[in-house]
Amino acid sequence: MKRLLIVDDExxxxxxxxxxxxxxxxxIVTAFNGAEGLQRLADGKPDLVLLDLMMPVMDGREMLRRMRDDPSLRGIPVVVMSAGRISDEERRSSARFLxxxxxxxxxxDTIAELLVEPQPTA
Structure with missing residues (x-):
């Protein structure tokens, strides 16, 4: 069973x-801000993160930056969910945006696409 981390303050x-x-x-594992999200990542890596950008304590931008700076977290797919706009730098972070x-x-569909296991080559 694939594990998803939802990080959103709503x-x-x-x-x-x-x-x-x-x-x-x-x-499903949940967190209500980026600091909690990073703690959940420390507790056990999910297969994918659904991340809101605008949150108190630590926003999604900072959580995403810290994930991409950490080699052990860098490969986890992230779907950014926001009513706001994202910057070109955030788009280049390899996160998907909804x-x-x-x-x-x-x-x-986005989750399923990002969780597709690579097929072994013969």
Missing amino acids: LAIVEALQDILSVEGYD AKPFELDVLL
Whole structure:
């Protein structure tokens, strides 16, 4: 079972995503700001992170920067979710971007695409 980390300060969004993604067969871990998100990463690496940008304590931009600066976290796929804009530098960080509000099928397709296991070559 693939583990997803949802990092968002809006409880309603976290609960909705947790319910939907659990039904889809994902193991869900949650955090409500970037500092909590980094702690969850230290507790055990997820297969993918869903990350809001605008949060208190530590925003998503700082969490993403710290993830990309840490070789042990750099390879974890990140889907940035935000109602705001992202910079060109953030786009180059290898994170995917979904503008809020997003369509559920687009989110599920993005997650599935990022979690595809590489096929062994013969």
